[in-house]
Amino acid sequence: MVDVKQVINKEQTDSGSISDQIELQQNYLNNDDIQNYIYLDKPWWKYSHFRWLHFYIFLITLTSTNNGYDSSMLNGFQALETWNKHMGYPEGSILGALSNGTTFGVICSFPFASFVSDKFGRKNCIICGSSITIIGAILQGASYNYAFFLISRIILGFGFGISVVSAPNLIAELSYPSYRATCTSCYNALWYFGAIIAAWVTYGTRNIVGAYSWKVPSYLQGFLPLVQVVFFFMVPESPRYLISKGKIEKARHVLHVYHTGADEDERAYRFVEFEIKEIEAALELEKIYSSSRYVDFVSIPSFRKRLFLTFFTAFIMQLSGNGLVSYYLNKVLDSIGITGTKQQLQLNGCLMIYNLVIAIFSASIIYKFKRRTVFLVCITGMLITYIIWTALSAINQKRNFEQKSLANGVLAMIFLYYLAYDFGANGLPYLYVTEILPYSHRAKGMNLFQVFQNIILLYNGFVNPVAMQAIEWKYYIVYCCILAFELVMVYLFYVETFGCTLEEVARVFGDDGTVTLKKFSTPDEKLASEHAENATNVSSTHLVGV
Structure with a gap:
């Protein structure tokens, strides 16, 4: 019996240059038998190797839960008297500094994260970052004053920053090609999974006497990173990283097991060999264009437009009014007369569950819709709900918060707002940015995308609490104007990639x-x-x- 692997390896050896090898593999892929092999005849969950692969991808996506947990937990803490007492009743910029503690840590991690990922591997980078996050959570729970709590949050953010650079890359590099867009979009949807856990943990511990009403949720912020560290030995390393280090047989094994189910069919071997050559081609590109620089985003006209779209997509993602609700829901609820701790915590928990369902559903169907159209529909929906939200809040305050129907109307607008936001501004930005950036500059562009997001988060953390304290509902008008501006910019300048x-x-x-x-x-x-x-x-x- 002919050994298919030996035949393919011999053909590759005889083919000469890498370009010839790539052409050979393209011929394999274009073959009708291979095409029929790639397109699955059953749903993914009916294949055992895909079930395991997507379980591993789920473990990777737990990385994004940390920010969601942090945001929701801080929302809950602001409704707790014991936490406010220990922190010195923070308001305005003081509260903003606490909110931005993890953002400071993420920014500090940027010089190290990509180096650790490329040097030691995606998997080890995530384990390292999650371990640091666990340490930060322990320190956060042990803190007893404002300064201690802030420093522990910076450590938390540093660990998250180390792991977040590798997590989306590992998902993209492990995913089966047909599911890559959905898996990548689901990464940010898991933000809400962490938020749900934090919301209901803070609700459950609200009646604990003393500081443990907030210390228990603080310690538990390290639980999901601990799950990652314990089970991550099962997760395979990125085939791209393995090939870049010359470990081609290990990469071949990963692809063969998790993309074909260790199928002995000749087409399975040819498909795996094609994927290997695809990765080698990408690495060859990296060598050819290793001189690509950040300055290209300024000096080359086409890259200036890409830089603008990268920045503005981060702008849409983080400065569309979502930060106002994410970190300061209690202040929003205070502004419409809902001040009870129990009620605020319940609303926070229900909102996060709702968001998770909408975000995952949107990620599962987003590949069917035009990118630019989704952005336009998303922003239009957010703008309409924010206008109604602002009007109802104004009337409610004018009537001294005596009409519950007005407060309920504002709550309905918050839920409808997130319906629009989760559809187009949660997972789609990551997909869109990777599509507009060419391979040679994609890593640099994604790094800039993360930097832009965190700069905007600094604004959210410092300006939002000060403005809400000073002008209350009138601050919503600012976001109505921002959303209208976003709508015009997307309509005029965004390109379609679908x-x-x-x-x-x-x-x-x-x-x-x-x-x-x-x-x-x-x-x-x-x-x-x-x-x-x-x-x-x-x-x-x-x-x-x-």
């Missing part, structure tokens, strides 16, 4: 007007084409915009 190959996206930015363009009618066709395109367009000039 149904387009990487070549077509490049041409939209003016990188190369000579390439042959392809237009696809279904997302599946696009996925198959891009899978081959990533491997074959090694030398295309449009990838670097020059």
Whole structure:
């Protein structure tokens, strides 16, 4: 019997250059038998290897729960008298500093996170970051005053910053191609999973006498990172990282086991070999364009537009009014006359459950819709609800909060607002930014995307509590104006990436007007084409915009 692996390896050896090898693998992929093999005839949950793969991806997505837990926990703490007493009743910028403690830590981690990820691997980087987060949670629970609590939050943020750089990359590099968009979009949806746990933990501990009403939730912030550290030995390392370190057989094993279920079919081996060559092509690109610089985002016209879209997508994600509710829900509820601790904590918990359901559902269907259209619908929905929210809050305050119907109307607008936000501003930004950035500058662009987000979070942390304390409901008018501005900017400047190959996206930015363009009618066709395109367009000039 012929050993298929030996035949393929011999063909690759005889084929010469990496470009020839890539072309050979593209021929394997374009073969009708291979195409039929790639497209699954059953739902993913009916394949045992996909069930295990997606369980591992779930463990990776737990990284994003830390920020959600932190946000919801701090919301709950502000409604607790014992916490306010220990922290010296923080208000305004003092409260803003506490809210931004984890953001400070994330910013401090940026110089180290990418180095640790590339040097020691995605998996080890996440384990390292989660371990630091556990230490920060222990210190946070042990804190007894404002300064101690703030320092522990900075340590928490530093650990999260180390792990968050690797987590989305590991998801993208492990996922089966057909599920990559959904898995990547689900990463940020798990923010709400952490928020749900924190919301109901703070609700359950609210009646504990003394400081343990807030210390218990603080300690438990380290629980999900601990789950990661304990079970992460099961998670396979990124095939891309393994190949970059010359561990090709280990990478081949990972892909064969989790992308084909260790299938002995000849097509399975050919598909795995194609994926390996695709990764090697990407690494070759990295060498060819290792001189890519951050200054390219300023000096090259097409990259200036990419920089603008990267920044503005972060702007939409973090400065559309969501930060006002995420960290200061109790102040929002105070402004409409809902001041009871129990009621505020219950509303916080229910809102997070609602958000998780909407975010996961949106991530599961987002690949079917045009990106630009989703942004426009999302922002329009947020704007309409914010306008109504503002009007009801004004009337409610004018009537001394005596009409419960007005307060209920504001609550309804908060839930409808998040329906719009979760549809287009939760998971889609990560997908859109990766699509507009070429491979040569994608890591740098994503790093800038994270920096932009955290700069905006600093604004949210310091300005929102001061403004809410000073002008209450009138501050909502600012976000109505911001949302209207976002709507105009998206309509005028955002490019559509749905149904387009990487070549077509490049041409939209003016990188190369000579390439042959392809237009696809279904997302599946696009996925198959891009899978081959990533491997074959090694030398295309449009990838670097020059």
